[in-house]
Amino acid sequence: MKQTNYQLFDFLDFNQEMNGEECLWKTCSPVSAKSEGGDVVFELPFQKQKPAIDIEPDASVGRKTFFLRIRAYGNKIIRTAIGFDSESMTDSVMLEMHETLKPEPLFVEKTEDAWTVKDSSGCVRARLNRSPIAIDYWSDLLPEPQETLELSFFPDGKKEVKLSAFDQFFPARHDAFALAVVEKNGSFDRTTLSFSVEADEKFVGTGERFSKMDLSGRTFQLKNQDGQGVNNRRTYKNVPFLLSSRMYGVFLHTAAYGKISVADHSARSLQFLVEEPAIDLFLLGGETPEDVLKGYRSLTGFPGMLPKWSFGTWMSRMTYFSEEEVKTICTRLRKEDFPCDVIHLDTGWFETDWLCEWKFNKERFPDPERFVKQLRQNGYKVSLWQLPYISRNAEQEQEASENNYICKVTEVGQQSDSNFSALDYVGTIDFTYPKATEWYKGLLKNLLDMGVVCIKTDFGEEIHMEAEYHAMHPEKLNNIYGLLYQKAAYEITKEVSGDGIVWARAGWAGCQRYPLHWGGDSACSWDGMAGSLKGGLHIGLSGFGFWSHDVPGFHGVPNFMNSVIPNDLYVRWTQFGVFSSHLRYHGTSKREPYEYPEIAGIVRKWLKLRYALIPYLMKQSEKTTQSGYPVLRAMIFHHPKDKMCWHIDDQYFFGDDFLVAPIMNSHNTRDVYLPEGEWINLFTGEWVNGKQWLYNVECILEEMPVWVRKGAKIPVYPLHVSNTDEIDLEKTVTLDFSDNYEGLAKSILGGIWNKDVKTKS
Numbered sequence: 001m002k003q004t005n006y007q008l009f010d011f012l013d014f015n016q017e018m019n020g021e022e023c024l025w026k027t028c029s030p031v032s033a034k035s036e037g038g039d040v041v042f043e044l045p046f047q048k049q050k051p052a053i054d055i056e057p058d059a060s061v062g063r064k065t066f067f068l069r070i071r072a073y074g075n076k077i078i079r080t081a082i083g084f085d086s087e088s089m090t091d092s093v094m095l096e097m098h099e100t101l102k103p104e105p106l107f108v109e110k111t112e113d114a115w116t117v118k119d120s121s122g123c124v125r126a127r128l129n130r131s132p133i134a135i136d137y138w139s140d141l142l143p144e145p146q147e148t149l150e151l152s153f154f155p156d157g158k159k160e161v162k163l164s165a166f167d168q169f170f171p172a173r174h175d176a177f178a179l180a181v182v183e184k185n186g187s188f189d190r191t192t193l194s195f196s197v198e199a200d201e202k203f204v205g206t207g208e209r210f211s212k213m214d215l216s217g218r219t220f221q222l223k224n225q226d227g228q229g230v231n232n233r234r235t236y237k238n239v240p241f242l243l244s245s246r247m248y249g250v251f252l253h254t255a256a257y258g259k260i261s262v263a264d265h266s267a268r269s270l271q272f273l274v275e276e277p278a279i280d281l282f283l284l285g286g287e288t289p290e291d292v293l294k295g296y297r298s299l300t301g302f303p304g305m306l307p308k309w310s311f312g313t314w315m316s317r318m319t320y321f322s323e324e325e326v327k328t329i330c331t332r333l334r335k336e337d338f339p340c341d342v343i344h345l346d347t348g349w350f351e352t353d354w355l356c357e358w359k360f361n362k363e364r365f366p367d368p369e370r371f372v373k374q375l376r377q378n379g380y381k382v383s384l385w386q387l388p389y390i391s392r393n394a395e396q397e398q399e400a401s402e403n404n405y406i407c408k409v410t411e412v413g414q415q416s417d418s419n420f421s422a423l424d425y426v427g428t429i430d431f432t433y434p435k436a437t438e439w440y441k442g443l444l445k446n447l448l449d450m451g452v453v454c455i456k457t458d459f460g461e462e463i464h465m466e467a468e469y470h471a472m473h474p475e476k477l478n479n480i481y482g483l484l485y486q487k488a489a490y491e492i493t494k495e496v497s498g499d500g501i502v503w504a505r506a507g508w509a510g511c512q513r514y515p516l517h518w519g520g521d522s523a524c525s526w527d528g529m530a531g532s533l534k535g536g537l538h539i540g541l542s543g544f545g546f547w548s549h550d551v552p553g554f555h556g557v558p559n560f561m562n563s564v565i566p567n568d569l570y571v572r573w574t575q576f577g578v579f580s581s582h583l584r585y586h587g588t589s590k591r592e593p594y595e596y597p598e599i600a601g602i603v604r605k606w607l608k609l610r611y612a613l614i615p616y617l618m619k620q621s622e623k624t625t626q627s628g629y630p631v632l633r634a635m636i637f638h639h640p641k642d643k644m645c646w647h648i649d650d651q652y653f654f655g656d657d658f659l660v661a662p663i664m665n666s667h668n669t670r671d672v673y674l675p676e677g678e679w680i681n682l683f684t685g686e687w688v689n690g691k692q693w694l695y696n697v698e699c700i701l702e703e704m705p706v707w708v709r710k711g712a713k714i715p716v717y718p719l720h721v722s723n724t725d726e727i728d729l730e731k732t733v734t735l736d737f738s739d740n741y742e743g744l745a746k747s748i749l750g751g752i753w754n755k756d757v758k759t760k761s
Contacts, residue, residue: 006053007175011219011265011273012182012192022189024049025064026057027179028147030128033115038105040117042068042128044082046181047146054172057146068179070117070153072104072125073097073282076295078155080126081253081280084181084188089280093483094253094510096301123157145171149178156285161248164194164269176269181277188277194269195250202245202646203262203270204634208237208507208519209538210531213634213649215242215262222258222274224461224479224506230522230531236461237507237517238479239542241296244270245636245646249284249292251299251509255480275475289541289637293628296543301513303545304490305625306582307499309381309453310516311614312341312724313607314584317591318554319348319385322364323371329592330380334722336594338604339611341723343375344383344456344503344586354423356386357395358443372451379723383454383503384447388440388485389425396443397426404470405429405436411466428463431484432477433470441492448496455493460485460506482506483514490514503584507544516546516582524553524565524587526664529573533662534649536580540630546621547632548582551591561588567599568666568701574603575704576662578610579654581621581631602702608752609744614724615715615732620655631655639675642691648673651705657712657737658682661697661705670705671695678710685743712737718748 008014014022025046032043045063049055069088071079081088106125109116117126129150148165155161167176176194183189202214210230211218220238227234240252242260252258254274261271272279282299286292297303315333320326326343333340347354351361360368372382390400400406406427430436444455460482465474472480486504490513494500504517511517519535522528532549539547552573556563570593577583585591593603617631624631633653635645651661651672659679661672674690681688683703687710688694699705708714714735717727733748744753 007265007271008053008055011259011261011271013190013273014182018051020051022182022184023051023058024055025181025183025188026055026146026177027149028063029130029149030068030115031065033108033110033128035105035107038071038103040070040106040108040126042070042151044068044149044179048183055174056143056172070106070126072106072119073101073299074104075119075121075123076156076285076291077101077299078125078153078283079281080153080283082179082191082278084191084277086278088278092253092255093480093487094255094300094508096299096510096513098298098302101298119157124154125157126154127152142170143172151178153283154285155248155283159246159248159285161283162196164196164266164271167194167196167266167269175266176271179279190273190275191277191279192271192273193279193281194271197263197268197270198246199267200245201263203242204636204646205239205242205249205538205541206260206262207239207539207542208235208535210235210535211538212534213537213647217262217264217267219259219261219264222252222260222479224482224508226459226461227520229528230519230535231527235535236505236520237511237539237542237544239507239509239539241509241542243289243292243541245640247286247288247292247640249286249296251282251284251296253280253282253509255476255508257475257479289634289640290628293541293543295628297512297628300510300543303512303515303625304500305622306501306515306546308614308618308727309341309724310499310501310582311617311621312583312611313339314342314344314383314582314586315340315592316344316346316383316584316586318586318588319346319353321348321353323366326371326375330375330378332594333592334378336600336604337722338593339607339722341379342381342383342454342584344385344584346385346456346586349384355391355394356389358386358447359395369450376451379725381453382451383456384452385456385458387459388429388431388457388481389459390427390429392424392426400427400429400439403435403439404433405439407464407467407469407474409464409467425464428467428481429485430469431481431488432472436470437484437488440488444489444492445496448493453493453497453499454501454503455489456503457482457486457489458505460504479508483508483510486511486514507539509543512544515544516548517544518582518584519547519549521554522550523555523557524563524569525557526569526666528553528557529569529576529662530650530664533576533652536632537634537649537652540632541634545624545630546581547630548580548584549577550586551577551584552587554587556588563589565589565596566666567596570596571599571602571606571701572663572704574606578606578613579632579658579660579706581617583610599701605702605753608720609749611721611724611727612716612718612749612752613714614727615717615729616655618729619715623656635673635675642675644673645675657709657714659707659709663699663704668701669696669698672697672705674707679707680710680737680741681743682706682708683744685741685746687739708737710737716749718751720752
């Protein structure tokens, strides 16, 4: 449908022909309010509107009454919900409420001008305005405005978040609705709710957006799909949560498809549309972004802590094909002193490339258990690729079909859209069916029992849609599928190995409980690197704590499989990876650093720096599991009152103390913004006062613009290691960024940074 610039068509998806199959029901002012089981319930009449752009009530149809429920959790979270054909507030797999979150009883006090919702301490949590609008009559050219819902929420008892009651030109021309439901062919179909937006309000989050930092002026589809890159509107990880610069968050509790208009269809409103006849959302208050995000994680779960080995280097291609190839690569990495912990086998370890049967090829991997054990003895852990679709002619096809472990495809020839392998997928594993989940866990257990440490839960953003699933319709399952998929793999991995970990691509609310996630198939280009970072910043503002990306990008441009990767891109992306929560080399061609001899020495130094920083990284990761912080943090986490930071999407904080500004061009220069504070350059020891721009900062390829908070004490490991098994955390020392710091080369890490050795010393 072509854009019309009318909210009714472009956002609410009405048919432009207005043929009567759809109509809008708009909320009126509540007629009653009462306390019920600790909640407050408003009785809301809805009035049907005539099918036209300029809406007006259809007086021939009587009003219908529904009930808006308000509930408080503690002193910072308000939940409000309304259902038009079912219960309004329900539990789901998205929610994993922390034990500290208890419902707080609410009461309603009524006066002539307002109905006020208070908690047991007397704190105001919501207020319905009943004061008459001030009028000075001089014309009856236009009709009176319709009744609406003038309701404000105070999630933390302080800041006011108002429904958008009067986003209109004249009374019949609306650009947003406080609350309305669309009826289609006689049944309620989709729901919209809107909040008022201040003129300078900014928004972040909504998932892994490859977008500018402030999302205002954009509309986003809440529909997971194969991103096929990191520079477009498609995304693997939609999360129905966003954060306002006014320090409140909104979590739309649904798995249904929907939209968020972030001051876009109307600059006055933040609008939600959900494709179901109900809306259930949480408003979260706080003083800082971390405070609000901690509240969100208290609702949907905190990330689990990851094992020490996971913070080392992961080495991979698409793909390694044999035991001999893997051993040759591992031996050379050790010989040339590139520290590495994980070797990942992508699509080529099966009998047939891409044909996932969860079994090693017997000719190319004759004794997988011995193979994995030998790698472990040399300090390498093994990670394996797989996906959640059963291919035609796969060993498990008949068993999966006969036992309903996969969906029943109802359209012949229909397959998942997430497939560029040319295989025919006969069905998606049905994780809504407990027996299917246990069957899948059994497939993974066979691999984990032989010593494999991690399963790459690839794909999962899209499922077979013309199909039947055990407990959900595909339209409701598609977004949440990744959560069910990753939960199963994470649980069996932790049960067998003791370490809770997956390497996942899809995402939705709650997926952060099952780390870790990476940013998908970025291009091996500067724009691919920039898009990856944007995605990482926004996913960190959407509740996720651990996030990685393919170094130095996944696919070539313009030749997908074979374009040559420039040396400087390889180095700069390595530097970005070193200052990310996890570091994995992966892509469609050679990724091992010794394949780039002209810059191999620089890469070796950076990998050694990575291992030196693991004590710091583990400390920050522990903090991530207990707070609202991600490891890789947007600038606003530490400087929310600095308006500049709400617009910066190409630099970030790495934990509490490092300010990282990746070089993303071949000119070796960039502008850097230093926020308030005193900063010390990691490499030179230069001291700089903050709240200023540094323009055209030149940085040789060997170094990177990284500043550290003055006074920071960074735990580091000062000894040469080839893998994390050799790291004895008892030998951790402190790198002190005081007035005496003279640069990395002259610090206690100088022995690592200065010495470019080709064999282990």
